[in-house]
Amino acid sequence: DQQVKQNSPSLSVQEGRISILNCDYTNSMFDYFLWYKKYPAEGPTFLISISSIKDKNEDGRFTVFLNKSAKHLSLHIVPSQPGDSAVYFCAAQYGNKLVFGAGTILRVKS
Amino acid sequence: DVKVTQSSRYLVKRTGEKVFLECVQDMDHENMFWYRQDPGLGLRLIYFSYDVKMKEKGDIPEGYSVSREKKERFSLILESASTNQTSMYLCASSFRGQVQETQYFGPGTRLLVL
DSSP states (O other): OOSEEOOOSEEEEETTSOEEEEEEEOOTTOOEEEEEEEOTTSOOEEEEEEETTOSEEEETTEEEEEETTTTEEEEEESSOOGGGOEEEEEEEEETTEEEEOOOEEEEEEO | OOOEEESOSEEEEOTTOOEEEEEEESSOOSEEEEEEEETTTEEEEEEEESSTTOOEEOSOOTTEEEEEEETTEEEEEESSOOGGGOEEEEEEEEOTTOSSOOOEEOOOEEEEEO
Protein backbone atom coordinates (compact mmCIF):
# COMPACT_ATOMS: atom_id res chain seq x y z
CA ASP A 1 0.00 0.00 0.00
CA GLN A 2 1.75 3.13 -1.21
CA GLN A 3 1.49 5.98 1.23
CA VAL A 4 2.94 8.46 -1.25
CA LYS A 5 1.71 8.46 -4.83
CA GLN A 6 2.86 10.27 -7.90
CA ASN A 7 0.24 9.36 -10.44
CA SER A 8 1.89 10.89 -13.48
CA PRO A 9 4.84 8.78 -14.65
CA SER A 10 5.97 11.50 -17.04
CA LEU A 11 5.42 15.11 -18.01
CA SER A 12 6.58 17.02 -21.05
CA VAL A 13 6.75 20.82 -21.00
CA GLN A 14 8.01 23.52 -23.33
CA GLU A 15 10.97 25.57 -22.18
CA GLY A 16 9.84 28.75 -20.42
CA ARG A 17 6.46 27.35 -19.43
CA ILE A 18 5.35 26.13 -16.02
CA SER A 19 5.92 22.54 -14.90
CA ILE A 20 3.55 21.20 -12.26
CA LEU A 21 4.36 17.91 -10.58
CA ASN A 22 1.81 16.38 -8.26
CA CYS A 23 1.95 14.11 -5.24
CA ASP A 24 -0.74 12.59 -3.03
CA TYR A 25 -0.32 11.00 0.38
CA THR A 26 -2.46 9.03 2.78
CA ASN A 27 -0.87 9.48 6.22
CA SER A 28 -1.79 12.72 7.98
CA MET A 29 1.07 12.22 10.47
CA PHE A 30 3.83 13.12 8.04
CA ASP A 31 5.99 16.01 9.38
CA TYR A 32 7.66 17.29 6.26
CA PHE A 33 7.41 16.79 2.54
CA LEU A 34 10.48 16.90 0.35
CA TRP A 35 11.17 16.92 -3.35
CA TYR A 36 14.25 15.23 -4.73
CA LYS A 37 15.61 15.50 -8.24
CA LYS A 38 17.51 12.69 -9.93
CA TYR A 39 19.59 12.79 -13.08
CA PRO A 40 20.57 9.55 -14.84
CA ALA A 41 23.60 7.84 -13.28
CA GLU A 42 23.44 10.10 -10.22
CA GLY A 43 21.83 9.78 -6.82
CA PRO A 44 18.79 11.89 -5.90
CA THR A 45 19.54 15.38 -4.62
CA PHE A 46 17.37 17.42 -2.32
CA LEU A 47 15.49 20.21 -4.07
CA ILE A 48 12.91 21.84 -1.81
CA SER A 49 10.71 20.96 1.12
CA ILE A 50 7.70 22.11 3.09
CA SER A 51 6.67 21.65 6.69
CA SER A 52 3.26 20.14 7.36
CA ILE A 53 2.26 23.37 9.12
CA LYS A 54 2.85 25.51 6.05
CA ASP A 55 0.96 25.71 2.79
CA LYS A 56 3.62 27.21 0.53
CA ASN A 57 7.38 27.35 0.26
CA GLU A 58 9.28 29.13 -2.48
CA ASP A 59 12.91 28.93 -3.54
CA GLY A 60 13.79 30.73 -6.74
CA ARG A 61 12.02 29.07 -9.65
CA PHE A 62 10.67 26.30 -7.42
CA THR A 63 7.53 26.51 -5.29
CA VAL A 64 5.88 23.75 -3.35
CA PHE A 65 2.24 23.96 -2.33
CA LEU A 66 0.64 21.80 0.35
CA ASN A 67 -3.10 21.18 0.65
CA LYS A 68 -3.52 19.20 3.86
CA SER A 69 -7.26 18.75 3.59
CA ALA A 70 -6.79 17.09 0.21
CA LYS A 71 -3.54 15.37 1.27
CA HIS A 72 -1.97 16.74 -1.86
CA LEU A 73 1.19 18.64 -2.70
CA SER A 74 2.56 20.02 -5.89
CA LEU A 75 5.88 21.33 -7.16
CA HIS A 76 5.80 24.27 -9.57
CA ILE A 77 8.80 25.13 -11.70
CA VAL A 78 8.62 28.51 -13.41
CA PRO A 79 10.10 29.06 -15.91
CA SER A 80 11.06 25.52 -16.87
CA GLN A 81 14.52 25.04 -18.34
CA PRO A 82 16.01 22.12 -20.29
CA GLY A 83 18.36 21.44 -17.36
CA ASP A 84 15.30 20.69 -15.24
CA SER A 85 14.77 17.49 -17.22
CA ALA A 86 15.13 14.75 -14.60
CA VAL A 87 13.13 12.37 -12.43
CA TYR A 88 11.39 14.11 -9.53
CA PHE A 89 10.58 12.17 -6.38
CA CYS A 90 8.15 13.33 -3.77
CA ALA A 91 8.99 12.11 -0.25
CA ALA A 92 7.14 12.32 3.04
CA GLN A 93 8.87 12.28 6.40
CA TYR A 94 7.87 10.58 9.63
CA GLY A 95 10.45 10.54 12.37
CA ASN A 96 13.74 10.34 10.53
CA LYS A 97 12.51 8.12 7.73
CA LEU A 98 11.34 9.11 4.29
CA VAL A 99 8.65 7.45 2.20
CA PHE A 100 9.10 8.06 -1.51
CA GLY A 101 6.70 8.18 -4.40
CA ALA A 102 7.35 6.38 -7.67
CA GLY A 103 8.73 9.49 -9.37
CA THR A 104 7.75 11.62 -12.35
CA ILE A 105 10.01 12.00 -15.38
CA LEU A 106 10.04 15.63 -16.46
CA ARG A 107 11.17 16.49 -19.98
CA VAL A 108 11.60 20.16 -20.81
CA LYS A 109 11.74 20.71 -24.55
CA SER A 110 13.72 23.60 -26.00
CA ASP B 1 30.23 19.25 0.34
CA VAL B 2 28.68 16.01 1.53
CA LYS B 3 30.02 13.01 -0.24
CA VAL B 4 28.47 9.58 -0.25
CA THR B 5 30.32 7.01 -2.29
CA GLN B 6 29.34 3.51 -3.29
CA SER B 7 31.90 0.87 -4.10
CA SER B 8 30.60 -0.10 -7.52
CA ARG B 9 28.51 1.59 -10.18
CA TYR B 10 27.62 -1.64 -11.96
CA LEU B 11 27.71 -5.21 -10.73
CA VAL B 12 26.80 -8.51 -12.39
CA LYS B 13 26.36 -11.55 -10.16
CA ARG B 14 24.98 -15.05 -10.48
CA THR B 15 22.02 -16.48 -8.61
CA GLY B 16 23.08 -17.82 -5.23
CA GLU B 17 26.18 -15.66 -4.91
CA LYS B 18 26.81 -13.59 -1.80
CA VAL B 19 26.96 -9.92 -2.72
CA PHE B 20 28.43 -7.04 -0.76
CA LEU B 21 27.54 -3.43 -1.50
CA GLU B 22 29.62 -0.84 0.31
CA CYS B 23 28.76 2.74 1.14
CA VAL B 24 30.98 5.38 2.71
CA GLN B 25 30.06 8.92 3.78
CA ASP B 26 32.48 11.63 4.80
CA MET B 27 30.22 13.97 6.76
CA ASP B 28 30.23 12.20 10.12
CA HIS B 29 26.50 11.48 9.77
CA GLU B 30 24.95 9.21 12.34
CA ASN B 31 22.15 7.91 10.12
CA MET B 32 22.68 5.73 7.07
CA PHE B 33 20.14 4.09 4.79
CA TRP B 34 19.91 1.53 2.01
CA TYR B 35 17.18 1.83 -0.62
CA ARG B 36 16.40 0.06 -3.82
CA GLN B 37 14.88 1.88 -6.76
CA ASP B 38 12.64 0.06 -9.21
CA PRO B 39 10.53 1.49 -12.06
CA GLY B 40 7.04 2.36 -10.93
CA LEU B 41 7.90 1.75 -7.28
CA GLY B 42 10.24 4.61 -6.45
CA LEU B 43 12.72 4.23 -3.62
CA ARG B 44 11.95 1.61 -1.00
CA LEU B 45 13.80 1.41 2.29
CA ILE B 46 15.64 -1.86 2.93
CA TYR B 47 17.56 -1.17 6.15
CA PHE B 48 18.80 1.79 8.10
CA SER B 49 21.18 2.47 10.94
CA TYR B 50 21.21 5.20 13.59
CA ASP B 51 24.65 4.46 14.89
CA VAL B 52 27.56 2.07 14.79
CA LYS B 53 26.49 -1.55 15.24
CA MET B 54 22.83 -0.53 15.22
CA LYS B 55 20.42 -1.53 12.47
CA GLU B 56 16.72 -1.38 11.87
CA LYS B 57 14.61 -3.10 9.24
CA GLY B 58 12.99 -0.96 6.63
CA ASP B 59 10.01 -1.84 4.48
CA ILE B 60 11.58 -4.63 2.42
CA PRO B 61 14.38 -6.31 4.44
CA GLU B 62 13.77 -9.87 3.26
CA GLY B 63 16.81 -11.38 1.58
CA TYR B 64 19.13 -8.63 2.82
CA SER B 65 21.31 -7.96 5.83
CA VAL B 66 23.52 -5.02 6.79
CA SER B 67 26.65 -4.27 8.73
CA ARG B 68 27.82 -1.05 10.34
CA GLU B 69 31.14 -1.53 12.08
CA LYS B 70 32.34 2.05 11.56
CA LYS B 71 30.38 5.26 11.58
CA GLU B 72 31.26 6.20 8.03
CA ARG B 73 30.60 2.81 6.43
CA PHE B 74 27.35 0.93 5.88
CA SER B 75 27.33 -2.35 3.99
CA LEU B 76 24.41 -4.11 2.37
CA ILE B 77 24.68 -7.88 2.02
CA LEU B 78 22.67 -10.13 -0.23
CA GLU B 79 23.20 -13.52 1.39
CA SER B 80 22.13 -15.49 -1.68
CA ALA B 81 21.39 -13.28 -4.65
CA SER B 82 18.21 -13.92 -6.61
CA THR B 83 17.01 -12.51 -9.92
CA ASN B 84 14.32 -10.46 -8.20
CA GLN B 85 17.09 -8.52 -6.46
CA THR B 86 18.17 -7.05 -9.79
CA SER B 87 17.75 -3.35 -9.11
CA MET B 88 19.39 0.01 -8.51
CA TYR B 89 20.68 0.25 -4.94
CA LEU B 90 21.05 3.66 -3.34
CA CYS B 91 22.80 4.50 -0.12
CA ALA B 92 22.02 7.67 1.83
CA SER B 93 23.15 9.37 5.00
CA SER B 94 21.80 12.11 7.24
CA PHE B 95 22.61 14.05 10.36
CA ARG B 96 20.82 12.92 13.51
CA GLY B 97 18.77 15.56 15.29
CA GLN B 98 17.77 17.65 12.31
CA VAL B 99 14.12 18.61 12.26
CA GLN B 100 13.77 18.06 8.53
CA GLU B 101 15.22 14.78 7.34
CA THR B 102 17.50 15.81 4.48
CA GLN B 103 19.25 12.72 3.19
CA TYR B 104 22.30 12.74 0.96
CA PHE B 105 22.54 10.02 -1.61
CA GLY B 106 25.35 8.17 -3.31
CA PRO B 107 25.35 7.64 -7.09
CA GLY B 108 23.86 4.16 -6.85
CA THR B 109 24.92 0.63 -7.76
CA ARG B 110 23.09 -1.06 -10.58
CA LEU B 111 23.02 -4.76 -9.77
CA LEU B 112 22.13 -7.41 -12.31
CA VAL B 113 21.59 -10.94 -10.99
CA LEU B 114 21.66 -13.61 -13.69
